[in-house]
Amino acid sequence: MNLxxxxxxxLRPIVAGPSERLVLSVxxxxxxxxxxxxxxxxxxxxxxxxxxxxxxLEAGAEAVISEKAPPADLHSAFTWIQVxxxxxxxxxxxxxxxxxxxxxxxxxxxxxxxxxxxxxxxMHHLMKSIWHxxxxxxxxxxxxxxxxxxxxATTPDAVALQxxxxxxxxxxxxxxxxxxxxxxxxxxRVTGIPYDACLFTNLTQDHLDYHGTMxxxxxxxxAWFEALAxxxxxxxxxxxxxxxxxxxxxxxxxLRGRMIVWTFGFGVHCDFRINTxxxxxxxxxxxxxxxxxxxxxxxxxIGRFNAYNITGxxxxxxxxxxxxxxxxPLMANVPQVPGRMENVGNAGGATVFIDYAHxxxxxxxxxxxxxxxxxxxxxxxxxxxxxxxxxxxxxxxEVAARLSDYTIITSDNPRSEDPNAIIADIVAGxxxxxxxxxxxxxxAIFDTIAATRAGDIVLIAGKGHENxxxxxxxxxxxxxxxxxxxxxRERVTAAAKFRESLPPKKPFRRKKxx
Numbered sequence: 001m002n003l004x005x006x007x008x009x010x011l012r013p014i015v016a017g018p019s020e021r022l023v024l025s026v027x028x029x030x031x032x033x034x035x036x037x038x039x040x041x042x043x044x045x046x047x048x049x050x051x052x053x054x055x056x057l058e059a060g061a062e063a064v065i066s067e068k069a070p071p072a073d074l075h076s077a078f079t080w081i082q083v084x085x086x087x088x089x090x091x092x093x094x095x096x097x098x099x100x101x102x103x104x105x106x107x108x109x110x111x112x113x114x115x116x117x118x119x120x121x122x123m124h125h126l127m128k129s130i131w132h133x134x135x136x137x138x139x140x141x142x143x144x145x146x147x148x149x150x151x152x153a154t155t156p157d158a159v160a161l162q163x164x165x166x167x168x169x170x171x172x173x174x175x176x177x178x179x180x181x182x183x184x185x186x187x188x189r190v191t192g193i194p195y196d197a198c199l200f201t202n203l204t205q206d207h208l209d210y211h212g213t214m215x216x217x218x219x220x221x222x223a224w225f226e227a228l229a230x231x232x233x234x235x236x237x238x239x240x241x242x243x244x245x246x247x248x249x250x251x252x253x254x255l256r257g258r259m260i261v262w263t264f265g266f267g268v269h270c271d272f273r274i275n276t277x278x279x280x281x282x283x284x285x286x287x288x289x290x291x292x293x294x295x296x297x298x299x300x301x302i303g304r305f306n307a308y309n310i311t312g313x314x315x316x317x318x319x320x321x322x323x324x325x326x327x328x329p330l331m332a333n334v335p336q337v338p339g340r341m342e343n344v345g346n347a348g349g350a351t352v353f354i355d356y357a358h359x360x361x362x363x364x365x366x367x368x369x370x371x372x373x374x375x376x377x378x379x380x381x382x383x384x385x386x387x388x389x390x391x392x393x394x395x396x397x398e399v400a401a402r403l404s405d406y407t408i409i410t411s412d413n414p415r416s417e418d419p420n421a422i423i424a425d426i427v428a429g430x431x432x433x434x435x436x437x438x439x440x441x442x443x444a445i446f447d448t449i450a451a452t453r454a455g456d457i458v459l460i461a462g463k464g465h466e467n468x469x470x471x472x473x474x475x476x477x478x479x480x481x482x483x484x485x486x487x488x489r490e491r492v493t494a495a496a497k498f499r500e501s502l503p504p505k506k507p508f509r510r511k512k513x514x
Contacts, residue, residue, distance in 0.1 A: 001097055003038075003063060003079065009092045009192075010083050016070045017079035021062045026093040027159060028086075033059045040090040041066040049086075065089045091158035091191035098162035102193050103234060105135075105168065106175035106320040109190065111221050112201030112242075114362045115309045116154070116179040118301075119201060121337045122313040123177035129330050130322055135168035137161070137178035140338050140465045145171030155184030158191070165193075175320060182220040183210065190224065194233035197319035198225060199240040199312050203247035204361035208389040218247050225251060229258040238262055238319035240312055243270050262319070264311045272315045274307050281351070281373050288314065288328070295324055299331045303341055303369035305362075339464025341366065344484045347491040349454030351375075354480045356464025358385065358412070360395040363461055367403035376455030380404040381444050382462045384426055386417030386470075393422065394429025401433035404459075409437045410444035412462045413470040441469065442483050449487035450494070460484060 003021040007013050024036040030052035033039055039056035041049035041064060053064045054071070063079035064070075070080035083089045106127070110119045120138045127134030136143040139154045144167040155178070156164065168176055180198075184190055203218055211217040228237045239255050242248040244265035255261050264272040277286035283300040286307055299310060310331055317327045336342055339356045346352065353370065357363040363382065370378055380400045384393045400407040409426050411419040419439050427435065438444035448458055460480050463469075469478035 006038075006093060006096055007081065009096055010065070010081065010089045012084050014069075014082040015079070016074060016082075017063070017076065019079065021079060023062050024097065026090065026097055028090055028157075030056050030059070033061050035060050035062075037061050038063050038065060038093060040064075040086055040093065041068070042086050042090065043067070053080075065093070085188070087158075087188040088191055091188045094158045094162040095192035098166050100192075100194070101162065101165040101169040102176070102195075105165075105173055107193070107195045108175070108177045108197040108199065108316050108320055109180040109193075109195050109224075110178070110199045110201065110312075110316075111180040111182070111185070111224060112199075113204045113206050113359060114357075114365070115201035115305060115312075116181075117356070118306065118309045118337045118340045119199060119313050119316075120177045120179050121340075122309060122331075122334055123316060125334050126313065126317050126322055126327050126330055127175040127177060127320070130326060131174040133171060133173045135164070135171075135173040135176035135178075137164060137176065139179060144168050145173040154179050154181040155189050157187075158189045161189060161193075180224060182217060185224045186211075186220045191227070192233065194235040195228060195237045196235055196321075197238050197240055197316035198228060199316045200225070200242060200245075200248050200251055201308065201312060202242055202245040202361070204359050205392050205395070206359045206389065208391060209387070218250075221247075222251055222254070225255055225259070229255055232259070236260065238316075240264065240316045240319060242308060242312060243267055244308075260319075262315050264315050265308065272311050274311050277304070277307055279303070279372065288324075290324065293324075295328045297328055297331050299334055300336075301334065301341070302373075303365065305365040305369070306341070339466070339481070341369065342464075342481065344481050345488045347449070347488040348452065348495055350449070350452035350456040350458065350491075352449060352458045352460065352484045352488060354460045354464060354484060357382075357461040358463075360392055360399050363396050364399045364403065366459060366461060367399065370457050370459055371403060373457065375457035376453060377405040378403070378457050378459065379406050379408065379448055379452070380459045380461060381408040381410055381448055382460070383410045383412035383414075383419075383441070384422055384462070385413045386415035386419075386422055388415075390425060393425035397426040397429035398431065401430040401435065405434070407433070407435040408444050408448050409435055410441045411439050411469070412441075413466075413468075414472070415470050416472045441478065441480075445480065445483045446487045446490070449484065450491055452491070458484075 003023050004019045026038040028040045028042045033056050039061040041053045057078045065081045067086050110116045117139045124136040133145045238260045241252045243263035262271045266274045273289040275287040285298045288295040341355050355366045357366040467479045
């Protein structure tokens with residue numbers, strides 16, 4: 001691609017040096033410079049890409065894009081492009097140089113605090129069932145149409161994201177389902193990507209360590225929709241919004257008249273309305289009303305929150321040209337989403353679930369869902385992450401204390417913080433309700449499951465699919481599901497040994513008649 005064709009895509013570019021250059025790639029990592037590449041100087045938290053800009057040019061970069069003006073002594077053979085937003089320029093360059101792969105596929109993006117991963121898994125399930133090949137990008141894993149690999153970030157950086165979309169296109173994926181994080185929106189990782197459906201699940205307290213306030217957090221989410229409303233990028237994107245969520249209602253109202261808006265929820269004014277929901281430990285069913293038609297949705301998933309996730313997915317599928325008559329039956333055999341209200345087994349009549357719930361709202365949803373199954377006792381194990389929003393810790397403690405019969409407070413990912421200090425923040429919100437503190441997460445899981453009775457439900461919340469635990473000085477291999485299964489097996493073995501230790505029963509003999 002000629003650099004002169006790329007420059008008009010940037011925000012208010014000021015060019016110093018020749019613009020007639022062949023460019024084939026773009027990067028913000030000076031270690032990846034090669035011939036025909038562009039280096040975008042990003043100012044990060046710990047490093048400033050501008051410190052490496054001249055070295056990048058000397059290493060062979062065709063041009064530097066920066067928010068700074070070029071050095072006064074810049075060699076006339078070098079090209080320096082000053083822009084108002086370097087991250088925006090990186091994304092636009094990545095899209096253009098990749099050939100805009102998303103334009104040839106149906107793309108569904110999912111944003112919100114809770115439900116992104118489950119909704120993305122559900123959409124991928126529909127796309128793959130109907131089109132045979134579909135891509136997925138999210139917190140848990142990446143499916144490029146041919147292979148599935150673990151994910152390292154919810155929304156990859158702009159260049160990696162375009163590389164993934166290219167692979168999916170080349171693997172004949174007809175559609176892609178992807179999570180869109182607030183960090184990804186704020187850092188312009190998804191800028192320039194055309195979407196067919198952009199879905200908003202909800203907004204509750206999270207990531208305030210990054211955004212500062214709920215208003216800023218909402219503004220980051222809203223910016224994605226605002227950008228697509230202003231420039232749909234060659235498609236007609238549909239905003240699919242949870243109208244029952246207060247932030248969703250505000251978002252829907254702000255977008256009406258500027259882009260297509262479809263709403264979902266339990267409310268009577270929703271375009272896709274949930275009605276007459278019933279559930280058991282085996283799953284749930286509910287009636288979906290849309291344009292005067294009724295559909296019976298059956299699924300092995302449980303919980304009111306999953307009714308939202310499913311309905312939002314079905315609405316977004318329609319926006320991606322998948323009719324309800326085709327998608328509704330497929331909800332009956334959706335796969336278990338790793339670490340999302342996942343039933344990992346039972347022993348002695350007690351059942352164990354793991355869930356990624358790491359916000360007050362998500363924990364409340366998880367606890368309420370399991371209480372509806374009418375357990376003998378609900379035992380909740382959870383902690384909070386270190387170096388993250390401290391304000392939610394006592395709120396989560398209050399939720400667990402109110403909705404659980406017994407709460408076991410443990411460590412999550414303490415990172416650089418003292419695990420006991422984090423636990424103290426949680427306990428402060430519990431109002432003296434019944435709880436025990438076991439900082440060792442493996443011991444907390446083992447001891448709780450060992451103490452269960454018939455009819456109990458154990459909820460292990462916070463880490464879900466994660467297979468590690470982060471401390472100040474190390475990261476260890478740790479998996480809630482693996483630890484829970486190990487504890488369940490130990491419980492079964494211990495029960496069997498106990499039965500074997502009992503004296504044999506004496507045979508029953510009838511008295512003879514005399």
